Amino acid sequence: MIRVEDLHLHFGGIRAVDGASVNIAKGSITGLIGPNGAGKSTLFNVIAGLYRPTSGKVWLDGEDVTGLSPHALFHKGLLRTFQIAHEFASLTVRENLMMVPAEQPGEVLWDAWFKPGRVRAREAEVRARADEVIDFLEIPHVADELAGNLSGGQKKLLELGRTMMVDAKIVFLDEVGAGVNRTLLNTIGDAILRLNRERGYTFCMVEHDMDFIGRLCDPVIVMAEGKVLTVGHPAEVMKNEAVIEAYLGRGLKNRKASAMGPA
Amino acid sequence: MDVLNALVLFLNFVMIPATAYGAQLALGALGVTLIYAVLRFSNFAHGDMMAFGTMLVVLVTWGLQSLGVSLGPLPTALLALPIGILGTIVLALVTDASVYRFYRSKRSEPVIFVIASVGVMFVYNALTRFVIGTDDQRFEDGARFVVKVGDFRKWSGLDEGLAIRTSQLITVVVMILTVAFVFWFLQKTRTGKAMRAYSDNEDLALLSGISPERVVRITWILAAALAVIAGTLYGLDKSFRPFTYFQLLLPIFAAAIVGGIGHPLGAVAGGFVVAYSEVMVTYAYKGVLTYLLPEAWRPEGLVQMLGTDYKFAVSFIILVVVLLIRPTGIFRGRTI
Structure with a gap:
């Protein structure tokens, strides 16, 4: 459905996305995770048309959509929600x-x-x-x-509702869970699952809440330092050495190792 | 009796002219505020857009008059108004396509748009002067008065007379109809809701089915129509002179800001606030006070707070005071 090919986006000397290649399969709920500064939000925003990549391509159903405006992408069936809920207040x-x-x-x-x-x-x-x-x-x-x-959580529901008003090919959810209480988070999670199962919606979500990711997503794409670290089922990914290292930092891991002492 | 005479004097020289003037400012401010709400910049060319549109109306009116077409007691300009509106809409859309769209595609800062609009203002200004010159033009015809001074005196038996000019009555009626239409349009129609949505949250509007170019186009159409209506009513009431319209920019902006810029209801309220203040502050109260006060207290001077030459100072003061005390205006501005 979405194919991202060797994507680079450099802000001056900072390589926010540094050669990421990603596939999002039709009918999946793909999670995009990684430590802060891993480049997941940037990648997300490039796909959603907010930033134009330095190099690389984005394909939607075999069509090159690199650098199209969010408005044009909307008409092609790519919808997104915002981390801070947007609404027409009046x-x-x-x-x-x-x-x-x-x-x-x-x-x-x-x-x-x-x-x-x-x-x-x-x-x-x-x-x-x-x-x-x-x-x-x-x-x-x-x-x-x-x-x-509306309350913050209700605005998040409205964000989700907006994506249901048209027959979207793929919906990008930018931290739908952020700042939402448990009960409402479950409601949102249920809605996403039902949309995926009953109506065949494809989702891609950036998220920090690991329980939420574990409940909804398969596969999960883990990013670190602008690159894709690994892709897989959430349970597998969380056991992956490289992922733990990326999340906890090399220093901590080394300290842990040295604390165990030389054999 | 003296109290009634004072009241009639006040009505005749303050309330009636100020109401007509307020209605004209309200329509002008409504156009400015719509542009601000949707395109997010203060359109300095609005006054000269009014002048250009009114010029078209004047020319068409003269043409109709020479053909012997008239509306009887109503001014022929009302017949010419739709043509003036169409011409100005074309001008506004051409300007948008050739100037503002470029800056929109570059996502320029509002201040760039403002400066661009100053340039557009000079172009419009020159265009109008080039065609019709800089002099005063009169194009009012039909019956001049609805209520005449002499008739009112005879009917009421008072010393003071009351006059209501046709142009003043038409101004108020047209203003009510136009404002009612604009409000209905914004509240009830899909296009109006799209405009409000775009004004509320541009980012989100871009991520839904709302076509930004279409919203912008419709905003210009509305603003241009409002500008021509306001300009024509002002011209009928006073006279048409291009430079006067450029000067109107100040009270119009004062009105929009007093009401809360970007807020249509505020623009209308602001128009009346500015007009009443301006007329009340520059009116000489000698006559009114002579009726009301005992003989010994009667003023010898004019009792005029500010000479009419300084009437624009009133708008300035209102503008500064509002910006200092309540920058958002009477109604909280910025959205429609």
Whole structure:
């Protein structure tokens, strides 16, 4: 589905991403983890079109999408959520969701005035979908609330809901779990699993919460120092020597080794 | 009786002209605020966009007059208005495509847009003067008064007369209709909601189906239409002179900022606040006080707080005070 080929992104002398190659399979929930500064967020943002890579290619379903704008990627079916939830604060939750689908005739002046029938039909269709999403996320009680008044966790749910308004090929989740309490995290996790199993959504997520990763993701891509360290099932990956070293740091490992003393 | 006379005097020279002026400022400020909310810069060319549009209206009005077309008691300019609006929309869209789009694609800082708009202002200004010259132009026709001074005196039996000019009544009626339309458009239509969404959170809008170029285009269309309507109403009420429109920029910005820039309701409220302050501060209260005070207390001077030459100082003071005390304006600005 997504293929990243030998991607480099250098900020001055800093090699944020230094030759990463990644595959994200259709229908998977792929986790992207690594210690701070590993380049996972940068890689994520390159794929999502926020940064243009120094070199390397990104393919979406065999099509070269390197350097396309986020807006163009949205139209190709690549959606993303934000680490800090974004919302249209002065619109209601339902209106927020209804904003997502593209090419609504109501947004074209000519159609809005001269084809009211078409506008109304599409409007009803989009509204029905929004209501369905609201039910799926179990937030009907806030459907007509202004999105700006929602709690942090509810905004995260709204972020997820937004990706359900169109038939996305792949959804990138940027730390959906950050700053969310356990109960809500479980709700979000359940929603992601159901979307993946029942509707065949493909997800790629950057996440710090290891339990959350372990519950949802397979495979997990581990990054360190701008490179891909290893790819595999979360349980396997966590036992991998190189991964532990990357997370704990070489120094700590050496100290641990020396503390055991020479045999 | 004296109290009534004082009241009529006040109405005639303060309330009625200030209401008409406030309505004109409100429409101008609404255009500025929409551009600010969606494109995120203060459009200095707005005053001269008003001048350009009004010039078109004046020219078309003259054409219609020479053909003998008229609206009876209403000014012919109302008939010419749609043509002026269309022409100005074209100008605004061409400007956007040739100037602002370039800076948008480079994701330039707002200050770059502001300076670019100053350049655009000079171009519009020159264009208008080149076509119609720098002189005063009158294009008002139809019935001049709805209520005449003499008729009012006869009807009321008061010493003071009250006059309501057709242009003042039209200004207020057109302003109410236009503002109602803009609010309905922003609140109820899909396009309006898309504009509000874009204004709320541009990053998110780019990541949904909202087409940014379309939103920008519609914003210019609305702003241009509002500019021409405001300019034409002002021209009908006073007269048309390109330089006056450039000067209007200050009270218009004061109005937008007082109300909370980026907030449409604020722009309307701000327009009236600025207009009432300006007219009330520069009005000579001698006549009113003469009616109200006992004979011994009657003022000898004009009792004018500020000469009319300094009327722009009022906008300036309002602007500075608001920015110091409540920079967000009456309504919390920045989103629509």
